[in-house]
Amino acid sequence: MKDFFYFCYEPLLKLENADPYLTVFVYMFIVFCGLAIGSFLNVCIYRIPINESIVGKNPSHCRTCGAKIKARDNIPLFGWLLLKGRCRSCGEKISSRYPIVEGLNCLIYIITFTILDVNPKSILYCFFFSTLIVIGFIDWDTQEIAIFLLGFIFFLDILAILLVKDAQLVYINDVISPEISLLNRIIGAFCISVPFYIIGELSGLYIKQQKGEYVRGIELGDTFLMFVSGLMLGWKLTVFAGFLGIILAAVCGIIYKAVTKESKFAFGPFLAVALFISALWGNDLIDWYVNKFLVFPE
Numbered sequence: 001m002k003d004f005f006y007f008c009y010e011p012l013l014k015l016e017n018a019d020p021y022l023t024v025f026v027y028m029f030i031v032f033c034g035l036a037i038g039s040f041l042n043v044c045i046y047r048i049p050i051n052e053s054i055v056g057k058n059p060s061h062c063r064t065c066g067a068k069i070k071a072r073d074n075i076p077l078f079g080w081l082l083l084k085g086r087c088r089s090c091g092e093k094i095s096s097r098y099p100i101v102e103g104l105n106c107l108i109y110i111i112t113f114t115i116l117d118v119n120p121k122s123i124l125y126c127f128f129f130s131t132l133i134v135i136g137f138i139d140w141d142t143q144e145i146a147i148f149l150l151g152f153i154f155f156l157d158i159l160a161i162l163l164v165k166d167a168q169l170v171y172i173n174d175v176i177s178p179e180i181s182l183l184n185r186i187i188g189a190f191c192i193s194v195p196f197y198i199i200g201e202l203s204g205l206y207i208k209q210q211k212g213e214y215v216r217g218i219e220l221g222d223t224f225l226m227f228v229s230g231l232m233l234g235w236k237l238t239v240f241a242g243f244l245g246i247i248l249a250a251v252c253g254i255i256y257k258a259v260t261k262e263s264k265f266a267f268g269p270f271l272a273v274a275l276f277i278s279a280l281w282g283n284d285l286i287d288w289y290v291n292k293f294l295v296f297p298e
């Protein structure tokens, strides 16, 4: 059994050293999966906010004229490009969000497998990032995070916890690095979600006092997003993601407010971007920051 857990952390395939033909084949497979799952993410982003089943048989159709989209036009990314973004029946524009989501998901898979090689961890991370894409877009549109999506990340957390049960060491690019322990994950779950909860409560009370309506500064959805993501990433990367998310949201918020005069906007998309950056480059960025700014004179 121990061998099994150990096997989980040996890269199943080191892309760097693999046979060139195999590498090309694997990347083609990654691109295929990235686009196909990206296409499914579009279905989720469109249907979850209107409470429509994401597995129900409702063939893709034009949102303007209702015409069914033919199989050959329904190929992720390329279908939209070949149609030049217009419906074949009515010529009305098809949202560029569809190919953007598909391309983004595909790109994220390529980056993840290039950095982490092909192993259970990189596969879990890809599912995590895909869920973050759905959460980010839906939150942007509706300012709500579906509990079902947070539940799915929690399910991925359980898989991650089960996989590190016996093996505490992971091989990543030939370097043995310590895997995240269960205690580390549990601290990760609370280290940002608790402060977010408190800030949300206090700001809610403050806004109620000032304006009479109860609006939380940080929504519960964002709080739970940091809880389930903390279980996935451990405390160090979660703290980093929390701060990065706040900085990204603050910078974009100031610009957004200047342009639209609107002060309320979704926090989730910024947290999603920050969690993605932190998961893949957080340790490197933290090391860089510590070496650059926290070096004490000898």
Ligand SMILES: [Zn+2]
Residues within 6 Å of the ligand: 062, 063, 064, 065, 066, 067, 087, 088, 089, 090, 091, 092
């Ligand atoms: Zn149409």
